[in-house]
Amino acid sequence: xxxxxxxxxxxxxxxxxxxxxxxxxxxxxxxxxxxxxxxxxxxxxxxxxxxxxxxxxxxxxxxxxxxxxxxxxxxxxxxxxxxxxxxxxxxxxxxxxxxxxxxxxxxxxxxx
Amino acid sequence: xxxxxxxxxxxxxxxxxxxxxxxxxxxxxxxxxxxxxxxxxxxxxxxxxxxxxxxxxxxxxxxxxxxxxxxxxxxxxxxxxxxxxxxxxxxxxxxxxxxxxxxxxxxxxxx
Numbered sequence: 001x002x003x004x005x006x007x008x009x010x011x012x013x014x015x016x017x018x019x020x021x022x023x024x025x026x027x028x029x030x031x032x033x034x035x036x037x038x039x040x041x042x043x044x045x046x047x048x049x050x051x052x053x054x055x056x057x058x059x060x061x062x063x064x065x066x067x068x069x070x071x072x073x074x075x076x077x078x079x080x081x082x083x084x085x086x087x088x089x090x091x092x093x094x095x096x097x098x099x100x101x102x103x104x105x106x107x108x109x110x111x112x
Numbered sequence: 113x114x115x116x117x118x119x120x121x122x123x124x125x126x127x128x129x130x131x132x133x134x135x136x137x138x139x140x141x142x143x144x145x146x147x148x149x150x151x152x153x154x155x156x157x158x159x160x161x162x163x164x165x166x167x168x169x170x171x172x173x174x175x176x177x178x179x180x181x182x183x184x185x186x187x188x189x190x191x192x193x194x195x196x197x198x199x200x201x202x203x204x205x206x207x208x209x210x211x212x213x214x215x216x217x218x219x220x221x222x223x
């Protein structure tokens with residue numbers, strides 16, 4: 001198993017909803033990432049988990065709440081989002097030593 | 113601060129033309145450098161990576177990149193592009209976990 005999977009592929013939510021994005025990998029990678037990508041823009045780092053502990057938070061608003069339940073799973077809990085939060089949310093994973101990160105296909109989020 | 117800049121935002125080439133995409137980085141420590149590609153409708157894929165050693169690295173699909181430390185550059189090259197190389201190309205640098213991406217270059221190859 002050499003891929004990062006993400007569910008759902010598409011998500012539409014209202015500003016008062018609570019939803020979660022899920023990410024899974026079974027490559028034994030101990031670093032996992034959330035990135036946000038707007039159309040025609042580069043991926044922007046949001047969070048990094050290393051050995052299931054949050055190691056980087058790029059000053060992301062608290063309406064985004066990450067969680068790493070175990071070494072294979074990464075969640076992103078969403079609450080009270082704004083329309084400008086609509087984007088492609090990418091999960092990625094890597095070995096702890098620098099090796100390049102492997103991206104999942106992303107969840108396309110639309111906030112109404 | 114860590115940053116990556118890509119000079120060419122849009123490049124249009126004919127098939128068989130040679131390609132060079134510029135990338136410059138700013139990083140205070142030991143840097144690791146990458147090129148990623150995003151084909152239309154697909155997710156980001158790693159093209160090649162540099163950590164240390166030979167400054168000329170070869171990646172998939174005939175791409176290569178050269179690390180020039182004195183110029184803080186990591187330019188991507190391909191001797192002869194194909195229509196299927198139409199995609200967006202991102203340069204990235206990292207220390208340990210913080211992978212920062214450049215703004216990307218949209219390459220269109222005309223058949």
